[in-house]
Amino acid sequence: MLKTTRILGLKQIKMVWYGLIILFFIIFVCVPVLYSFVYVGTNWDAMQTHVLSDERLMSVFWRSAGISIFVALIVVVVDILAGFPLAWLLARKKFRGKEFLDTLVDLPLVIPTAALGFSITLFWAHDLTAEIARPSSLSIVSTPLLIVILLHIAFTYPYMVRSIKAGIEEVDITYEFAGACFGAQRFTVVRTITLPIMKAALLTGIVLCIARSLSETGATFLALSMVTDVSYASISSSPDATLTAPALINSLKNSGYAYINEALGFMSMLLILISIVLLVVIKQFGERVRFPFRKTYRIETVLSRVSFASVRDVSGILFFALIVFLPGMFIISFVISDWGNRVNIDYWLLFKSLGISLLVAFLTTLICVCTAIPLAIYIGRGKHRKIADLLDVTANIPMIVPTVALGISLGLFWKNFVNTENAFTAILVVVLAHVAFTFPFLVRTFASALRQIPSDYEDAARTLGAKPLTVFRKIIYPIFKPSIIAGIIMTFTRSLDETGATIAVLPANSTITTIPVYIVQLVKAKDYYSAALASLILIVIAVIILLLVRMSTRSEEKCTSK
């Protein structure tokens, strides 16, 4: 009955299997991410002679990095202030249409930023050429920096609302009752009790928003190219040009700059370093900071009044509607009102790009599912806690690194092995780049879901004789189905959405374009109507995906309530 004399026991087979998964993670996710460091290190002489000595390039880079950080910080502050009212409303109030509002808030999460950026710029930008300025748009903003900030608020805002909402929902409301019983005003209760308890969630929101803002390439580049001249020649000659660091990398890529690989490699490395350092500092600082509760302030009495609550609710909804939703959806009115202009659309290229996008997203998701799920199980359930914790931390890195830097790093890495001029290998390399930054999302979602539920069910199944695959098929998958599906859909959307990494990983003249890249190209060529139509197609796909997510989370609620 007991087979103790086999050469390769079940335990050994499992070790080999997990070893392979970890190897995959290291080779396809970690190494390419860190390759820019190796690249800079091994080509240090070239760096010194061609990159560091080019003062103009370096000054543009530092300037753009400064703007990136500035935008990220402004955006996160606005997100917190404007996100709180809406998050509170969604977490604590019951009203008709709440679920609908909840879905709308998530919408910018799944809409590709290229489409969002295009729509928002159309809505706000002032000095667009007369032929595309629409009467229904506001057209009041002429500062490129302000456009960038408005754009970044729109796509980071849902992350903040989601995080804060999750935080508020986790706070046991009886703590607030207890505080109120001791005589604290409503606002004081929130400041001294709710806020400190949900600090971790707030911090998650801050890190997510900053990471997203630092990382965004396609939409920012696209928005800026609509209002200013973003060619490298123009930027490097005007000392006060507005450009974020990822947008600079994008612009440099197509500039025909002499030492392009060296410059891009060096900048990617710096950008990766900057984001890691910035986020680590914020995390460390955030964990230490405490909310003071030495005294109460007079203003809290005012803020605690019932009338303030409705001001708060209304302003929360208004902010969302005016800053996020309407500008984001403006493109629909643009497409409809300009329907007559649709003459010179290149449908072949449009659908080819769409096809490539869907293929890439599909392959990326497939590879991620096959590798991220076992890795998440190892992280969540593995017996070697130290290795698991190390993997858990490592898996976070690609999440906070700007995808464009990741793309450059990956491009440099894979160039050593494959020829990206070939269409087949080009798609393959794009897929690998997408795997590198979507992989952590799936690992994180699933690993944290696993950690929330003790391993009792799996333990029971195993002692009843179920083999690992059976345990997954019959126990883990049915129980964790909602979070697995949500993770899969998230991976798919992120891949469909990605602009920066795709552009970065391919050669400048590549014929392989995904649909967000195609939108950027169309905007550069001033073919706004085609860009709008392509964006609308992406938005429709995004809405369908969002509805799928909703359905999967709804079945989760049903499961837990039973």
Added chain:
Amino acid sequence: MYIEVKGIQKKFGKKVALDNVSFGVDKGEYVVLLGPTGAGKTTLLRIIAGLENPTQGRVYVDGCDVTALEPEERNITYLSQTYALFPHMSILENVMFARIVKGFDKADARKVAEEFLMLTHLIERKNAYPAEMSGGMMQRVALARALASNSQLMLFDEPLRALDAKLRIMLRSELRKIAKDFKITVIHVTHDEDEAMEMGDRIIVLRRGKIIQDAKPSEIYLNPKTPFVANFVGGGNFFVFYVEKNTGNELILKDAHGRMLTLKKNTGMAEGTKVLVCVRAEHVALSREEVPNAFYGEIRHIHITDRFYEIDFRTEREYLHVKIPLVEKLDFEEGMQCWAHIRNAICFDATDLNIVDELEVE
């Protein structure tokens, strides 16, 4: 020996959870692992099941070394305190699970599962889901599922913990009876001394990762190896005395306040030895007249439990816990002054004993 555990050590980081634990279990035996929370009982059980790897030591089942085997290869069923009934499967599917994954024919799995559901009086609820069942029912489903798995060894981790007090006591005898009827070997973990005394053929007392005593329930009660065991199983009143005189069959003790106690004990304790005396509450009697071996004091409170009058007796120096069987006539009242007569006691040599530490229950 059917199960043999040899020299098990388990470290979590630097913390030693189990330290050189060895014991054996015979086929068909019902062994209880008893100890306070954090003693390492669950860890030990999980190591036997294969859910946890020991840092050192080996586990043998039926003479085979199974230490390197995965849980699914061991044919040992582990019943956790949460029962872990699969929430997405019906009761019948839960009970069929083990047979199906072990490759039995589906019809056979169904037949066996239905038999065990019949036995546990759950057959009418076979299509219900775990979330629809009460705690007691879930416990029975978990038991049926374990029985249907065809394994000869079962590990119960606090199987009655999540149940209401009354049900918990009722199910003790039922659980033991089923295990005995099916000739199953059981290792049962609990921190409840009454449960251990009632259910175990043998009790292994575990404290801070070490086995303190491994004996029959009666032996554990009558001859506890350390004050900890005496306090944890049965409990009682503890006093520090010094040997005044040892006549060979009588031990005369005296405490720091000059109180004397004479016990009929044959120990080798020399004069002057520090002794920790454990007096079981049920070994104290009340008396209106002065008798030898008695402390004078006042009855503070009397209350009735299932078999005893429980009395809080206040002497000059301490509270004494006294139990008088309900069958006896109690002609004492609260507030009365009388004598507490110590009829029997257990003595521990306290020379090298950290008494406070020994009497800690956690």
